[in-house]
Amino acid sequence: MSGLLALLDDVATIAKIAAASLDDVAGQAAKAGVKAAGAVIDDAAVTPKYVHGFPAARELPIIGKIALGSIRNKLLILLPAALILSTFAPWAINPLLMIGGAYLCFEGAEKVHHWLLPPAHHDVPLDEPVADAAHLEAGKVAGAIKTDFILSAEIMTIALSAIPDSSLWTEAAVLAVVAIGITAAVYGGVALIVKADDIGLHMARTGRLAATRATGRGIVRGMPVFMRVLSVVGTAAMIWVGGSIIVHGLEGFGIGGPGHWIEHMAGIAAAAVPGAAGALHWATTALFDGILGLGLGLLLIPVVAKAIAPAIAALSGKPAAGGH
DSSP states (O other): OHHHHHHHHHHHHHHHHHHHHHHHHHHHHHHHHHHTHHHHHHHHHHGGGGGTTSOHHHHHHHHHHHHHHHHHIIIIIIHHHHHHHHHHOGGGHHHHHHHHHHHHHHHHHHHHHHHHSOOOOOOOOTTSOOOOHHHHHHHHHHHHHHHHHHHHHHHHHHHHHHSOSOOHHHHHHHHHHHHHHHHHHHHHHHHHHHHHHHHHHHHHHHOSSHHHHHHHHHHHHHHHHHHHHHHHHHHHHHHHHHHHHHHHHHHHTTOOHHHHHHHHHHHHHHHHOGGGHHHHHHHHHHHHHHHHHHHHHHHHHHHIIIIIHHHHHHHHTSOOOOOO
16 A cells, blocks of 8 residues: 555655646746747738738638747648757757847838838739639638748747757747747737728627727728738837847847947936836847848848849749749
8 A cells, every 4th residue: 555655645745746847847948938029929910911812711821830830840841950959059049049030130121121112013014814723712712821930040049049058859849839929929819900901890780789889980990090000010020029039139249339238228227217217127138129220221122122032033043032
């Protein structure tokens, strides 16, 4: 009997350790997910455009296909690649993270540039053949999954950098939780955004109460504004997070000047209003990270247009894209 009790006690101890490990994984995954906020918001802001122009009945199936491609990107390609990097080339994480940060800065700055100086739109020739619906849908899904791969690579690299020194299995578990959680959050949110118009229209037409119908009309009228706000927030988050990655990456190479100056300015702002010290410290840091990110992104626009894009086009055998 004492042996059985001892065995049960050992099982209980192991269960407690396992539960603590799971709590640790969940906590690390939550922190890592927060670090990747800029890329996550941009992912949610970008994806709805891929279902624009399709019948309402095809919107959710298209989002489902993109979400499935996204989870494959993260779990089957990017997670193993991240673990290989962490095990065999941890020195490469910071440079890769900075490349991802520079990409975020470029993407955000390019959107700002397009808002300030909209590109001229060229009419499509009338004799250009129109693809059938199935082919068009397949092309849109493939394009969305390619875009998602870049954003997912940023998310997974940022998440990997946020994980403290851990065992390989803990890193794998944290990255898997981040991959699944972020994919569910992004594409669940995208599905709600895309169907919000239909939900609002249904409420406005069939609601039994006047308040229900008014809420439905408010949703329909408010969604265009919400999408514009989401786009602005996503762009700001990209620039801020990208700039922050660059600042911290420079510190990893022993260049601490920009980070120390930003921290000094944040300290001054926090001391000015002690009652809101935490909020002011964060806002000031984000502001200067964003200014640095925007400046770097604007500098990268001509570099990408004149050098990087033509080089990629030459290697791939495809004509260089003219921008987003």
